[in-house]
Amino acid sequence: MTPQDMEARIVRYGELQPCKTAFIDAHTPGSDQKENFTIIGGGVSESADQHVHITEPHGFNIGAAGQPPNCRNSLHNHRTAEVFFVLKGRWRFFWGRWGDAGEVVLEEGDIINIPTNLFRGFENIGTDYGMIMAVLGGDDAGGGVLWAPQVIEDAKAHGLVLGDNGKLYDSKKGQTLPEGVKPMPLLTDAELAEIPEPSAKEVVGGYVRRYWDLVSIAGKKPAKVIGENGVIRDKPGFEIDFITRASASEEKHSHDKPSVLMPVKGHWRIDWDGGHAILAPGDTMSVPENLAHSAVPSMSGEASMYHVVATGDPAGATWKG
Structure with missing residues (x-):
């Protein structure tokens, strides 16, 4: 692409x-x-x-x-x-x-x-x-x-x-x-x-969930924030991961559904076969399904982002009370 x-x-x-x-x-x-x-x-x-x-x-x-x-x-x-x-x-x-x-x-x-x-x-x-x-x-x-x-x-x-x-x-x-x-x-x-x-x-x-708590648990791999096995256990129709500098990887991966990258802190380099892009806080990037890509910080300093991908679960009620 x-x-x-x-x-x-x-x-x-x-x-x-x-x-x-x-x-x-x-x-x-x-x-x-x-x-x-x-x-x-x-x-x-x-x-x-x-x-x-x-x-x-x-x-x-x-x-x-x-x-x-x-x-x-x-x-x-x-x-x-x-x-x-x-x-x-x-x-x-x-x-x-x-x-x-x-x-x-x-x-x-x-x-x-x-x-x-x-x-x-x-x-x-x-x-x-x-x-x-x-x-x-x-x-x-x-x-x-x-x-x-x-x-x-x-x-x-x-x-x-x-x-x-x-x-x-x-x-x-x-x-x-x-x-x-x-x-x-x-x-x-x-x-x-x-x-x-x-x-x-x-x-x-x-x-x-608090930002700094998520930073502390996103060690060598991204923290699952929302999902069946997330720190917020829920199946709202999508999952959200939290990625930091420490948990980012240059190894490319892909998803069978479109995913979205949303930086919170720092600048991020997104690489895929055919090119790359730099994202800043507030930018939103839609990654096509089955496109191998990676995301790593492009500058020194604090860096974090949220990653969203659909799961196919019904987007039904979350309140269990």
């Missing part, structure tokens, strides 16, 4: 195209400055303005959220896996019907595998613009997002209405629901009662 072919499979951090109207809370004060990025796959954006960088199905979606300080993503629910790692900044993740069942603060490199069927939100509590990278289960990412009722009501008060077709309509732009399309119904009290609210101890203990 030529370098030109592979460059088309690399989304550089500096070339990411944001969407500021991706979700229903795009006009809601406190959430109206967030940027959504869809890197691989269609994601769960509700806006026709969302740019998709790589459309090829991988068995999962890769996205990102960029937010200035004190900006938050409102409470929502997914039926498939949602994994985040912090690329830049300091972030507070919270969950529950009203966002008060539990919370955890994550630093750069930390990762959280948020259990499905929970209302969750997140907020940049750092001092600068922050970025979190996301992996969503399945090629269709579950077909959308379920919003907490108060989020839908707040959005309507600021001009945005979500149709039952999963599309947003902005009354500030003169848009109205098309004929035959009704507003997205609010979840009933009975439906809300079926959504669990685990404690911080339950979520943090089972679904959060």
